[in-house]
Amino acid sequence: MTRPHDKKMEFALEINDLTVSYKDKPVLWDIDLEIPQGALVGIVGPNGAGKTTLIKSILGLLKPVAGSAKILGLEIDQGIKKIAYVPQRGSVDWDFPATVFDVVQMGTYGKLGWLRRPGSNEKKLTKDALEKVGMLELAHRQISQLSGGQQQRVFLARALVQHAEIYLMDEPFQGVDSTTEQSIVELLRELRNQGATALVVHHDLQTVKDYFDWVVLLNVRKIAAGPVSEVFTETNLKLAFGSRVSLGE
């Protein structure tokens, strides 16, 4: 018996009629979005556009008032295991007593589940991830002694450890040096080439074309979504940001 559905490639993310509100004020308004697998996707929009909210809703950290999100065709509580999440750097207290290694190793906790402790396999995964982001020498450094760029690398390494199929990143380039930014982009491309999908909340309109294959323009409502070459146009940007923004070309 053949089932044609088996051949169909699932979307990495499939969002239907998603509305999230703060009391009666919508932060995301009826979003429909389908993200193909293996794309590097930039999420772009002005402040308060709901970019972080979108990511948090996909992760199930926020409850929508309407609509749903599916991850690789699965409901959130199942699909979440396929996702690695990189929160905003400023969302945690970097004075917490932990080393770089400790924080990156947290990426292995999800697969371990409750009660099981990280062993030699998890230590190896952690070291590999640290090496990939160029932080192996700083493995035993206290996290409060890191620069902004190094903190971001730590968060990225923690996500890499998860070996996820989808990466959700909230402003990974916020306040990092240009070397770090370039190496993060390199890593994202490498992940994409291995078949992973990445959604990245991004602020710098100038680099969208260089960094991403796909772009989602957001301003409470979805303005546009699709391949950068088709969607990242002056008209759409004006719809998302108002008339003052231009690409400066």
Place this chain on the structure above:
Amino acid sequence: MTQAQVEIQLLAMATAVACSLCGVFLVLRRMTLLSDAISHTVLIGIVVAFFLTGDMASPWLLVGATTAGVFTVLMVESLQKTGVVREDAAIGLVFPALFSIAVLLISIYSKNIHLDMDAVLVGKIALTPLPSRRLEIGGYDFGPKSLALMMAIIIVNLGFIIMFFKELKVSTFDPAFSKAIGFNPYWIHLGLVLSVSTTAVASFDAVGSILVVALMAAPAATAYLLTDKLSIMLVWSCIIGMLSAVLGYWLAHILDASIAGSMSTVAGIIFGFAFFFAPERGLFSVWHRAKTRDRKFKLALLLVHLTQHEGTIREEEECNIESLHLHLRWDEYEAHSVAFEAVETFCATKENKVLRLTPKGRIIALESLQIGTNLS
């Protein structure tokens, strides 16, 4: 030392350790205020359970008190969720309400029961060795009951922390990430609340409701200043707790004062020391680092100033030690001491009161300029 003295100190240490263990997570999660509330409201659980059983040593008191602790937290959280009051106000409203009901109940019925307010506030650790408070099984004396209970609490707390160490760590550091990888921080939070409540009740007998929070907060806050690793922080917290207990006991002995009060005082003094003198995070160390950094920057600034005027007509004027402070708008004393340091470290030489760069000084100045440009 008499056996009674040893027993009191053992109980004091055990109480301090049990509290210090919970305390670490309370401090890191910024929940110490909530633990203050819990340590007070457990009283209503104790009072109600006592009225129902009529026995001050009944294990139901522990159950009642723990329930009251969890109830407090749930009430604070639901009050907060209404959006009408904030967390601090919610805590400030819930715990005096429950505590005052308990105090009222005690004062109304105190003629019939031996539950007096002094004992409630500061405990009665000095009564530990009394014959009526001993644990006897089959004719054998296993020491004071409260010590046995405290040891049990330590085992429970330690078990909780060891079993859920990675969950506690990740949910404390990054709750959103913790939830995303399948460890709902709420369950950890609830586990911690349970552990704080039982610890508060068990410590109640020894140190009273007010000082419990001192034993939870002070050793943990001190340990936070001393280390960069969670596991080491737990160890330090316990050591400082035990130290406070023993030193506090002897301080009380010398002063003929309340043991629990002295224990908390010592814990506070130890924290004070760490606050000023801790190697990395202490105030003096922070000041010293800021000062060194400031001084290094000033030196670089001076050297850059010298390069700017090197070989110009105004060099004699601009680089003159006597007038340096006028050009840089620095304090005269400071200008002199930075200039002196430049000469001391062979970055500059002094010729007739005019500073001249050495090759080493020139390199440092150029490097500083480079960094300054990169930053902008």
